[in-house]
Amino acid sequence: MRSLKTLLYVALLSMPLAAQVHLGGDLETYNRYWVHADSGRWTWNENRLQLQLEANPAENLHLYGEFRLRALGFPRVTGPSDLQRQQKDRVYPWALEIREAYADLYDFLVPGLDLRLGRQVIAWGTADKINPTSNLSPYDYEDFFDFGAKLGVNALRAIYTRDPWSLEVDVVPVFTPATLPPAEWSGAMMPLAPSQLPPLTVLRSTHFAVATPEPNAENTQVGVKLGTTLADWDLSVSYYRGFDGLPLADTIRFVPVDTTLLSDLEAHLVYPRIQVFGADLAGSFRSVGLWAEGALVVPETFVQVIYPAWQPLLVKDTLLETPYLKFVLGGDYTFKNGLYVNAQYIHGFLHERGPDSLRDYFVVRLEKRFHNDEVTLAPLTFAAEVADWDAPGDHYGYAWIPELKYAPTDNLEIRLGAFVLDGKPGTLFGRMKTHDEVFLRIKVSF
Amino acid sequence: MKRWFLGYALMMAISVPVHAGLTAQEILAKVDSVMNAPRDRRVRMKMVLIDDAGHEKVRVAESYQKGDDHRLIRFLEPADQRGIAFLSLPNDVMYVYFPAFKKVRRIAAHVKNQTFAGTDFTYDDLSTFKYSEEYNPQLLAETDTAYVLKLTPKPGSDKDYAYLKMWVDKKTFHPLRTEFYDPSGNLWKVMTFRNITQIQGYWVAKEMEMQDLKRQHTTHMILEDIQVDTGIPDKVFTKRYLRRGV
Numbered sequence: 001m002r003s004l005k006t007l008l009y010v011a012l013l014s015m016p017l018a019a020q021v022h023l024g025g026d027l028e029t030y031n032r033y034w035v036h037a038d039s040g041r042w043t044w045n046e047n048r049l050q051l052q053l054e055a056n057p058a059e060n061l062h063l064y065g066e067f068r069l070r071a072l073g074f075p076r077v078t079g080p081s082d083l084q085r086q087q088k089d090r091v092y093p094w095a096l097e098i099r100e101a102y103a104d105l106y107d108f109l110v111p112g113l114d115l116r117l118g119r120q121v122i123a124w125g126t127a128d129k130i131n132p133t134s135n136l137s138p139y140d141y142e143d144f145f146d147f148g149a150k151l152g153v154n155a156l157r158a159i160y161t162r163d164p165w166s167l168e169v170d171v172v173p174v175f176t177p178a179t180l181p182p183a184e185w186s187g188a189m190m191p192l193a194p195s196q197l198p199p200l201t202v203l204r205s206t207h208f209a210v211a212t213p214e215p216n217a218e219n220t221q222v223g224v225k226l227g228t229t230l231a232d233w234d235l236s237v238s239y240y241r242g243f244d245g246l247p248l249a250d251t252i253r254f255v256p257v258d259t260t261l262l263s264d265l266e267a268h269l270v271y272p273r274i275q276v277f278g279a280d281l282a283g284s285f286r287s288v289g290l291w292a293e294g295a296l297v298v299p300e301t302f303v304q305v306i307y308p309a310w311q312p313l314l315v316k317d318t319l320l321e322t323p324y325l326k327f328v329l330g331g332d333y334t335f336k337n338g339l340y341v342n343a344q345y346i347h348g349f350l351h352e353r354g355p356d357s358l359r360d361y362f363v364v365r366l367e368k369r370f371h372n373d374e375v376t377l378a379p380l381t382f383a384a385e386v387a388d389w390d391a392p393g394d395h396y397g398y399a400w401i402p403e404l405k406y407a408p409t410d411n412l413e414i415r416l417g418a419f420v421l422d423g424k425p426g427t428l429f430g431r432m433k434t435h436d437e438v439f440l441r442i443k444v445s446f
Numbered sequence: 447m448k449r450w451f452l453g454y455a456l457m458m459a460i461s462v463p464v465h466a467g468l469t470a471q472e473i474l475a476k477v478d479s480v481m482n483a484p485r486d487r488r489v490r491m492k493m494v495l496i497d498d499a500g501h502e503k504v505r506v507a508e509s510y511q512k513g514d515d516h517r518l519i520r521f522l523e524p525a526d527q528r529g530i531a532f533l534s535l536p537n538d539v540m541y542v543y544f545p546a547f548k549k550v551r552r553i554a555a556h557v558k559n560q561t562f563a564g565t566d567f568t569y570d571d572l573s574t575f576k577y578s579e580e581y582n583p584q585l586l587a588e589t590d591t592a593y594v595l596k597l598t599p600k601p602g603s604d605k606d607y608a609y610l611k612m613w614v615d616k617k618t619f620h621p622l623r624t625e626f627y628d629p630s631g632n633l634w635k636v637m638t639f640r641n642i643t644q645i646q647g648y649w650v651a652k653e654m655e656m657q658d659l660k661r662q663h664t665t666h667m668i669l670e671d672i673q674v675d676t677g678i679p680d681k682v683f684t685k686r687y688l689r690r691g692v
Contacts, residue, residue, distance in 0.1 A: 024525050062690065106690070114686065123548045148547075161686045232539050234552055282552040284538070287604055289554030334556040336606065372497055372663050373564040410503050410524040445526035 025051040028443040031073075035418075035436045043182070043437060044143075045073025050099075062104035068097040100152045116157040121150045122170055124225060124238060125293045126282040127328035130346050130363075132295035133238050133278030136170050136223045138178035138245035139350055144185045145401065145419055147350070151176060164230075170223035174215045177271065178245035188431035190246060190351050197254075198308035198315075204257050206265040210247050213271055219243075233283035240278070243271040246351055248302060248319060254309035263309040272320055272353075273300040287333065294327035297353065324348070324355040340367040349428065359428070360386045376405040378417075387427045397423020397430040411445040470583035473593050476619040477612075478576040482514035483648045484674040491519075491667055493565050498662035505563060514576055516683040527563060532572070533688050540569070543688045550685045559606040566635065566656040566665040570605070581610065591616055607634070618642060618649045634660055646674050 032044035048070040055063045072093040077083055082090035102118030125131030129148030140149040155172040180186040197203060213219040221242030228235055247269035254263040280293035302320035326348030334340045342365045348358035366380040381401040388395035403417035418438045423430030468476075493505040506523035520531040529545035538555045558570040577583075581597035588594070593614045599605040611625040620642050626635040635658050639651035654667040681687055 024528060026526070104690070112681075121548045125549075126552070150548075159686070161681075161684065163680075163684055166686070229539075232537050284552075284554035284556075287554055287556040287558075289552065289556065291552070332554070332556070334560055336559070338560065372495070372661060373561070411526045413526065443526075445524070 020057060021053055021055040023051065023053055024446060025049065026443050026445040028441060030439070030441045032437045032439045035438055036434065042073075044439070047071045047073065060106040060108075062106070064100060064102055064104070065098075066100040068099055070095045070097065098152075110160075112162055113158065113160045116155075119152040119154050120157065121152050122155060122157060122223070123150060124223075124278070124280075126234070126280040126291040127293040127330055128291075128342060128344060130328050130344065130350060131293060132297075132326035132328065132348065133240075133276065133280055133293055135240045135242065135245070135274075135276055136172055136221060138176050140179050141181050141186075141189070141351070142179045144181040144189060151179065164228050166225075166227045168223070168225040168227070170221075170225075172221040172223075172242070175213045175219060175221065175243055175271065177210075177212055177247070180246075184435065185432065188435075189428065198306070198311065200261055200310050201254055201263050201308065202261045203254075204262045204264055206267070208249075208267045208269055210269045213243055233281055235281045236279065238276075238278040238280075240274075240276040242274065244274050244299070244353060245271070246353075247271050249304055250302070251305050251307070253307040256309045261310075272302045274298065289332045291331070292327070292329050294325060296323055296325050298323045299353070320354055322355050324353070324358060326352075326358060338368055341365070342367075360389070362386075374407050376407075378403045378405075383429070385423065385427050385429055387424075395424055395427060397421070397427030397433075399429050399432075413441075413443045413445075415439070415441040415443075468593075470585040470595055471578065473585065473595060473614055473619070474578045474581070474583040474597070477614055477621060478514070478578050480619045480649050481621075482576065484511075484646075486510070486512040486675060486678040488671075488673045488676060488678060489669045490671045491669060494666040494668075495564055495566075496664045496666065503564065505565065510678055510682050512678055512680070512683060517572070518683055518688065519572060521563065530563070531688050532562070532569070533683065533685070534569075534572070535683065541685055541688055550688050555604060558604065566658040566661070566663055567667075568606075571656070577612075580605070586611070592622055615642070620649045620651060628660075634658070645672055648674055650674075
C-alpha cells in the first residue's frame with residue numbers, strides 16, 4: 001500500500017513534466033540496390049524509428065533525447081542455432097541507438113554561460129558537411145555517402161557568449177571511435193592491410209584487433225574554440241587534442257601457417273594521437289555566400305612495424321610524423337530562377353591523413369525546386385577527385401549522385417537517387433567503381 | 447454666427463486635413479514608422495499554404511522582432527520543420543539553424559528573393575526593413591481612404607520586383623494592399639492586410655495574405671498571441687539563442 005502511494009505520488013509529481021515533453025521523430029525506410037550486370041543485389045535495407053524527446057522544465061533548463069530503433073533488413077543466419085534463438089535477432093536484426101541525451105543549462109552561474117552535459121553531437125566548422133576542424137564527435141561512416149554524419153559523444157560543453165565573442169570549451173572524457181561502412185566500402189575507403197605483401201607470402205586469412213584508448217584522464221579529449229564577428233564575417237579559431245577517429249595498424253604480423261608460403265595476417269590497430277589547430281570563416285561577398293575552413297593536424301609520430309613471415313628482419317614504416325593541412329573553400333548562390341549552386345574545393349577528404357595522402361576534390365551541387373517546393377531535383381551532385389596533379393588524366397575519379405526528392409504532403413518525403421562511381425585505379429572513387437547503386441528513401445515525420 | 451463659423455473652419459483646418467499635401471516620401475516614412483512602431487513584438491504565426499487545387503498545408507512559427515532590423519523566426523509545425531530557425535540582423539546578416547545538423551549556418555543575401563519554407567513570402571519579405579530605405583516612392587493617386595504609392599527599388603538594391611504598388615490607409619498609415627510587379631511589368635504577387643487593429647496603441651494587421659499569381663499559390667498568415675513592448679532582451683537575436691531548442 002505504501003509503495004502504491006509512493007508510485008502515485010511520483011506519478012503526480014511527474015505529470016507536469018510529462019505534459020511539457022514534446023515527442024517527435026520520424027519513420028524511415030532506406031533501401032539500396034547494387035546495380036551490376038552479373039551480381040546485382042540489395043545492399044541496404046534499413047527501417048528505422050527515430051524518436052526525439054524535448055522538454056523545458058524550467059526557463060534555463062532544456063532536456064533533449066534522440067533515440068533510433070533500427071530494423072536492419074538482412075537476416076544474419078549462419079547456422080540452425082541462429083534460427084532457434086528466441087530473441088529472433090538473427091532473423092530480424094535490430095539495434096537501438098541512443099544518439100543524443102543531454103541537458104542544457106542556460107546562464108549557468110553567470111549570464112552568458114551555457115552548459116550542455118551528456119551524449120551530444122558536437123559539430124564545428126563553416127564548411128558544408130566536410131569539416132576538418134570538427135573532431136570531437138567522430139564521423140558516422142556507416143553510410144559512406146551520408147557525408148558529415150556524426151556520432152554523439154559523452155561530453156561536457158561550455159559556451160560563454162559575450163557578443164560578438166564566444167568561447168567554447170569541450171571535454172570528452174572517453175573516446176568514441178568512428179564507425180565504418182560495410183566491408184566492401186571500407187576496404188576501398190581505408191585499406192587496413194598493406195597494399196603489397198612481403199616477398200614469399202601468400203595470404204590465407206586476416207585478423208584485425210582494434211584497441212581503443214584507455215578511459216583515463218590522460219586520454220581525455222579537449223576542444224577550445226574562440227569565435228567572433230568582424231565586419232559582418234564570422235570567424236573562429238579552434239584547438240583540439242585527442243585522437244584520430246579512424247584506427248591505424250601499429251603492428252602487422254604475417255604468421256606462417258605451414259611450411260608452404262601460406263600466412264595469416266594479424267594486425268593490431270590503434271587510434272593515432274593528434275592535435276588540430278583550426279580556423280574558419282563565413283560571410284558573403286555581394287550576394288554570394290562564402291566560407292573557408294582549415295585544420296593543421298599535428299600527429300604524434302606513428303610507426304608501423306611489420307613482421308614478415310619468412311624473414312628475420314622486421315620492417316618499420318613511419319606513417320605519421322609531419323603536420324599536414326586539410327582545408328575546404330566553398331561558396332553558394334541562388335540564381336533568380338531559383339537554381340541553387342553549392343561548390344566546394346576540398347583538400348584532404350574526411351578519412352585521409354598524412355601529408356602525402358591528401359587529395360583534392362571538387363564538389364558541386366545544383367538544386368532546383370518545383371511545384372511549390374514539393375519536388376526538388378538535384379541532377380548534378382558531382383565530386384571529382386584528383387589524386388596526382390602531375391598526371392591528372394591518369395589519377396582521377398568521380399562520384400555522381402543525382403537525386404529527386406518529392407514531398408507530396410507535409411511530413412512525407414520520398415527520395416530516389418543513384419551513386420555512380422568511376423575513376424582510375426588507386427583513386428578513392430576508382431576503387432569503388434564497381435559499387436554503382438540506386439537508392440530509395442521514404443520518411444514520414446511526426 | 448460669423449465667429450462660430452470662423453472657429454469651426456479653423457478647427458476643421460487643424461483636424462481634418464491633417465495629412466493633406468503629404469509627399470510620397472512622407473507617406474512612406476509614416477508607413478515605416480507604423481510598421482516598426484513597437485519597440486519589440488512577439489507573435490505566433492499560423493501560415494496556411496493553399497495551392498491551385500485548394501490543398502492546404504499549415505506552418506506554425508513563433509516570431510520575435512526588435513526595432514526594424516532584428517527578427518528571429520522559429521518553426522513549431524509541421525513536424526519535419528520543427529526547430530528550424532531563421533535569424534535576420536542588420537546589413538543582410540542572416541543565419542539559419544537546422545536541428546538535424548546541429549549547426550548554425552550563415553546564409554548570404556542570394557536567398558533573400560527565395561520563398562521561405564514553401565510559403566509565398568520570401569526571406570526578404572520576412573526580414574525586417576524600412577521601405578523608405580530600399581524603395582523610391584511616387585504618389586500615384588489618392589482616394590477617400592487611401593494613398594496609392596508606386597515603390598521603385600533604389601539603385602543597387604537586390605530586389606526581384608520591378609516595382610510595388612501600395613495602398614496606404616489614410617487613417618492609420620498601415621498598408622492595405624501591396625502589388626508586386628515582375629521585371630516585365632506583369633503583376634506577380636498581391637499582399638493584402640486584413641483585420642488591422644490597435645494593440646497597446648500600435649496598428650497591427652492580424653491577418654495577411656500573399657497571393658503568388660505565377661505559382662497560383664496563396665499563403666494566409668494569421669498572427670496570434672501578439673505581445674508588444676515586453677522588453678525582449680537583445681540576447682534573443684543571437685546565434686546563441688538560435689541554437690536553443692523549441
